[in-house]
Amino acid sequence: MAGLAWINPLYLAGLALLVIPLLIHLAQKQHDSSTRFPSLMFLERIPRREKRRFEIRNWLLLLLRCLLLALLALAFARPFFSGAGEAAALDPERSDSVVLLDRSYSMRIGDGWERARAAALELVDARGTADRVGLILFDEETLLLSDLTSDAAALRALLRESSPGYRATRLASAIEQAARLLEGSTAGRKRIVMISDFRGEAAPRVPRIAPDIEFETRLIELADNANAALTAVEILPASNGAADEFALAVEISNRADDTLQTTLALELGGRVLSRRALELPAGGAVSETFDRVPVNADLQRGLLRLGDDALAADNRLHFVYSRTQQLPVLVVERDTPRANQAVYLNNALRLARAPAFHVERRSVDDLEPADLQNRAAIVLDDVALPGGELGDALGAFVAAGGGLLVAVGDTAPVYWPAGDDGFLPGSPDRRVDAARGTAFELAGFAPAHPLAAALGPRQVADLAGANVFSYRVFEANDGDRVLARFDDGGAALLERAVGDGRVLVLTTTLDRHWNDLALQPAFVPLLQQALRYLTAYQAPAGDTRIGSVVDVLRHARALAGADAVVAAADLGPLVIESPSTRALRLQRDAALLTLDEPGFYQVHNAAPGDVEIVVAANVDPAESAPGGLDLERFVEDIRTSAATPRADAAPTLRQAAAREREQRLAFAILAALLVLLLVEALSANWLGMRRSARRKEA
Amino acid sequence: MLRSKQSRGQAPGERFIDPAVLTRIDNLELIARGVVDGFISGLHRSPSLGMSVDFAEHRSYMPGDDVRRVDWRLFARTDRLYVKEFEADTNANLHLLLDVSGSMNYGSGAVTKLEYGKMLAASLAYLSQRQRDRIGLIAFADDIVERIPPSLKHFNQVLHALDRLQAAGAGRFHEPLAKVALQLGRRSVVALISDLYDTPERLLSAIDQLRVRGNDLIVFHLLDPLERSLELGDVASLEDLETGVRLPVETGFYRERYRELVDEHRAALERSFGANRIDYIFADISQPLDNLLYRYLSDRQRQTRTR
Incomplete structure (x- = not known):
């Protein structure tokens, strides 16, 4: 049941002002002016009656004025109207507490969780009869229990x-x-009691709470027992460049103060491929590399596992290797390339x-249409374009959707399909x-341009330092775009979009035949970014840590080995x-997956079949530090x-609406006051007019 | 301009002018003419104030008679001396005595008692002037403040004096009327216009000074309706217009007794004046002035016939 409460109850003392109209009405009688009369001869003969000194006139007006002042107060x-179940005013005897219980995975260290829960239970048991307790579990999210x-x-x-x-752990939220x-x-009394090991955030945001809320902490001290953690893994090409092998670089940290x-x-x-003994220095980290790891499947699931210690959650690191994470690029060369051309x-x-x-x-003379299949990009390095x-x-x-990079040199282009019907930019001319x-x-x-954005201004500036001794003149056609020019105005880099692909x-x-571009620091990034741009490469969801949200389809596109899932929209x-x-089950148009637990x-697809996509989820290693x-x-x-x-303590719309609803009585009083x-x-x-008329009459 | 309106209780065909209408006319002569000429045609016989110029008889000349009154034409025919006898051998004096004390400056309606008194005096003066009587005016409060001796030619002076008069000061009757009695040289018709705020005994004593000298006295008692009823509404106190004295009153409590006292006062005046052959006319100043004059002159004519 809603009760009536007051925001500023002190103003109720203003009801004492009611005495003012009363005094005015009483005093008004005394100040009335006398009425002139021809003679008091007869009146003086009449015995006087004790005249009431104070007499209230105009009762209605007096009541109106009293009511006005009362309503004003x-x-x-x-x-x-306060909310349901709430007392009409502050209840000084009662205490309300909210217990915040940390359930991040670092609480799994030793008996941390049991002690935290015991502390919460203690708070529940210690409360008074009328006291109330709220319970919230928190890590990166808050769960109102x-x-x-x-x-x-x-x-x-x-x-x-x-x-x-x-x-x-995220403390502030x-x-x-x-x-x-x-x-x-x-x-x-209102208080918040936070029970946590306070690990995971070194400099959390300072939250703002109401000034009448007390904030207390219960620190759960965790013994820094032997604990190692897998903190990072990087998948690299194998040192020998073999396509069916890859390398793994792993970082292992020791959280303890002793060598481990x-x-x-x-x-x-699911099979142990390699096992190594490690000695981890106290509070330090080591890096281990597994080279030439064989690839057995398009999507290979891997697991790095440390020996048992105080916290198991950070001892396992899951990863997925996709063979197609290496973009296939075909470089087409001349039959007799120049020295060091490639x-x-x-x-x-x-x-x-x-x-x-x-x-x-491939040599251009040996090139066949079948060689173009399963390529993300093709580079034509100073060759005569085959017709x-x-x-x-x-x-x-x-x-x-393929990408084509054409570098022009001595070989004069004979076949050059440009213009509206072609797929190449510009029309070649003289050297x-x-x-x-x-x-x-x-x-x-x-x-x-995205390419310039990807390179960054510094590398673009580095490119300007290159010396170009020769180039071939190209006239841009409709639909072509000149991305870079030489200082004499000639086009240096042209682009044309064709269908889903780019050229x-x-x-x-x-090479250094016509310029010294290859000697510039920006040369390598330029080529790599150009190929990423041409292949419309999207990095796979980099953060697959627990708590993150993965766009499944984007992840599939990045892996590029999951064409079946992506294409099978029906x-x-x-x-x-x-x-x-x-x-x-997730709808394809909103396939957002929240990672809640470590693993794969x-x-x-809904229809039974082979596994198409695997997402590896791991714990945030910072939490266990x-x-x-x-x-x-x-x-x-x-x-x-x-x-x-708080200067910026603007209430939310919901709060404002609630306050508005609660104070509708005050608004009604104000309206009545005006009336x-x-x-x-x-x-x-x-x-007043009537009194004046009477006086005039008299 | 002087449009009259039908008053309650008057005979058909008789028209009287509301005092409120008269106050809008800033000319006392015009007011007097309007009032008097309006009602005088309604009378069957010209009113008389007690004198006549009608021939009565001849009588033999007696030693000591004024030779100017000898009828020489008759002497020529009869060779005897006769003198003419008239019913009244001379025009009467009309003395208008107007009270201008502060209490006369009261009126709850369109006119105050002083304004009503002025109009009444002017009307009487006009009426007398039509009859070729001498007209004089004496205004008094606690003393005589204005005096115009009676004369056939003083009509305009009387009107002008009336026009100037202002009501102020305390009112007394005995001393001013004693002076008036001494100043009246011959028997006169004396019309006293006042609100008569004094005891009947003292009033009679004052007026009797005039009566004993053979003057014909007419007393017009002017009162405002509120003076009679004390229907003043919700007022805190009353201030005496003459003395300035204030009296806290509860009109509701005083009203009944006040009315009784006023009625007793009027009755006592009527009784004592009547006993002394003094004409007493009560005038409510909210009533038409011509109505008052008509009523008074009708009564006076009737009384003259019976005297």
Whole structure:
């Protein structure tokens, strides 16, 4: 039942003002002027009667004025209907507490979770009869287990059923959630008690809470027992460049203060491939590399596992290797290439990571249409463009989404399908040579182009330092775009979009034959970014840590080995199997997967079939690191922040609407006040006119 | 301009002018003419104030008679001396005595008692002037403040004096009327216009000074309706217009007794004046002036016939 409460009850003292109109009405009698009369001869003969000195006239007006003042006092006191079950005013005897219980995975260290839960139970048991307790579990998310209640049995049951998760700690949002829970409380004492190991965040955001809320902490001290953690893994091409092998670089940290002896095992497809003994220095980290790891499947599931220690959650690191994470690139060369013609190009592509390029080379004379299949990009390095069937296949390759990079040199283009019907940018013309002792420079690079954005301004500037001695003149056609020019105005880099693919033409060579571009620091990034741009490469979801949200289809595209899932738009919803074999169904147009537990999430079509996509989920390694948080300062900052008035404390729309609803009584009083003011003014005016008329008459 | 309106209780065909209408006319002569000419045609016989110029008889000349009154034409025919006898051998004096004390400056309606008194005096003066009587005016409060001796030619002076008069000061009757009695040289018709705020005994004593000298006295008692009823509404106190004295009153409590006292006062005046052959006319100043004159002159004519 809603009760009536006052925001400013002190204003009710204003009801004492009611005496004012009373005095005015009494005093008004005394100040009435006398009426002139011809003679008092007869009146003086009549025996006098004791005249009442104070007499109230105009009772209606007096009541109106009293009512006006009373309503004014009530309006200033701001009455409102408090929420259900709440007392009409502050209850100084009652105490409301919200217990914030940390359930991040670091609480799994030793008996941390049991002690935290015991501390919460202690708070529940220690409360007074009328006191209420709310319960919130938090890690990266906050889970409201129980609103404020005095039902201790229910709270105990909820605590018994709760367990820690695999996510990291976020303190600020949990505290703010607890403060919101206490917002409507009318208890005399309001407090938030946070039970946590305070690991995971070294410098958390300072949350703002109401000044009347007390903030307390219960630190769960965790013994820094032997604990090693797998903190990072990187998948690299194998050192020998073999396409069916890869390398793994692993980082292992020791959270303990003592040297730790442990083992590191690499498992692929459920089989232990390698096991190594490690000695981890106290508080330090080591890096281990597994080279030439064989690839057995398109999507290979791997697991790195450390020996048992105090915290098991950070001892396992899951990963997925996709064979197609190496973008296949075909380099087409001349039959008799120049000396060192391919060196710069090959080195630049070999150094690429994320993605790595799997490079194959072909002589233009040996090239067949079948060679173009399963390529992400093709580089034509100063060759005469083949016509005929091969030319058509090349056009089809680009139109289907392939990328084509053409570097022009001595070989004069004979077949050059440009213009509206072609797929190549610009029309080739003569060769231009710089005067002896001079060179052309790259003078302008389209700044808004994705390629320029990917390179960054510094590398674009580096490119301007290159000397270009010769280039071939190209006239841009409709639909072509000149991305870069030489300082004499000639086009240096042209682009044409065809179907789903793109073509880039460099009007000079990729080796040092016509320029010294290959010697510039920006050369390697330029080539790698150009191929990423041409292949529309999208990195796979980099952060597959627990708590993150993965766009399944984007992830599939990045892996590029999941064409079946991506293309099969008519196969209904996607089915996700979590590590605990819990099956979820996601619609294809909103296939967002939240990772809750460590392990492999398998994504496939609703119809039974092979696994199409695997997402590896791991815990956030920062959570298990001993905290660098200065707890005392953090608590002090929260209290200081609470005591500081908030200039920007704009209520939310919901809060504003609720306040509006609650104070509708005050608004009604104000409306009545206005009406009464009008009535009082009219009445007083009318009475005044009537009195004047009577006096005049008299 | 002087449009009259039908008053309640008057005979058909008789028209009287509301005092409120008269106050809008800023000319006392015009007011007097309007009032008097309006009603005088309604009378069957010209009113008389007690004198006549009608021939009565001849009588033999007696030693000591004024030779100017000898009828020489008759002497020529009869060779005897006769003198003419008239019913009244000379025009009467009309003295208008107007009370201008502060209490006369009261009126709850369109006119105050002083304005009503002025109009009444002017009307009487006009009426007398039509009859070629001498007209004089004496205004008094606690003393005589204005005096115009009676004369046939003083009609205009009387009107002008009336026009100037202002009511102020305390009112007394005995001393001013004693002076008036001494100043009246011959028997006169004396019309006293006042609100008569004094005891009947003292009033009679004052007026009797005039009566004993053979003057014909007419007393017009002017009162405002509110003076009779004390229907003043919700007022806190009353201030005496003459003395300035204030009296806290509860009109509701005083009203009944007040009315009784006023009625007793009127009755006592009527009784004592009647006993002394003094004409007493009560005038409510909310009533038409011509109505009052008509009523008074009708009564006076009837009384003259019976005397």
